[in-house]
Amino acid sequence: MNIVITSRHFELxxxxxxxxxxxGEGLKKYHLDILSFRVVVSFQEKKGKEKKKKSFLIDMALSVAKANMIVISQKDKDLYVAADLAFxxxxxxxxxYHDKINQKHTTPTEELMAMDILRDEALTLKGEDEIVPMDLYLxxxxxxxxxxxxxxxxxxxFFVFNDKDSKMRVIYKRIDGKYGLY
Structure with a gap:
């Protein structure tokens, strides 16, 4: 990861x-493909009626592969506090973002338990073919x-049935929550 740090209105x-x-090195723990990382630290001094207000502004721009650029601005009186808050x-x-990407690949524990049960049953029936009859109400x-x-x-x-014209039909649940008919 390439970190570019620049400053405005004061010496870094x-x-x-x-x-x-x-x-910035702490951002590597998410194992994302970070293309570039730019930090701009600037010093601002505003003159008010009573006294001068001094603050530091940290602008960060992080570019991640296959995602939009992430831009963060943080302002505080103390430079180190502003950096901590921004990071x-x-x-x-x-x-x-990391959780969103990796959530697709996880399986719920109930499905894992069901897969274990099916695998155990398959191991016990190894070599034997078994036919389980089902009623189709045809x-x-x-x-x-x-x-x-x-x-x-x-x-x-899905559900298999004969319609009024003695034609075999299949009605099934679709992924989008609707029903299909063959």
Missing amino acids: TDSIKEYIIHL ARMHKILRR HKPMDIDEALECLKSSSQQ
Whole structure:
């Protein structure tokens, strides 16, 4: 990761650079493909009615592959506090992005338990083929509405039935929550 640190309206010391680089190294723990990281530290002095207000502004721009650029601005009286707050916000954003990417690949524990049970059963039946009979209720012709109600009341993904014209039909649950009919 390439960190570019620049300053405006004051001189950047080595200790400030090292501190920002140290904070920037902590962003590597999310294992994201960070293309570039730019930090601009600026000093602002506003003249008010009573006294001068001095503050530091930290602007950070982080470019991650296959994502939008992340831009953060943080302002505080103390430079180190502003840097800490800005990097805390950056960590929060990167953690959410990392979790969003990796959440797709995780499986719920119930599915893992079901997969373990099926695998154990497959190991015990190793070498034996077993046919499990199922009732398809093909003896009675049904309307499409009746078949839809049967499918909704069961936990199956599809339902096979004969319609009024003695034609074999299949009604099934689609991914988008609607129902399909063959």
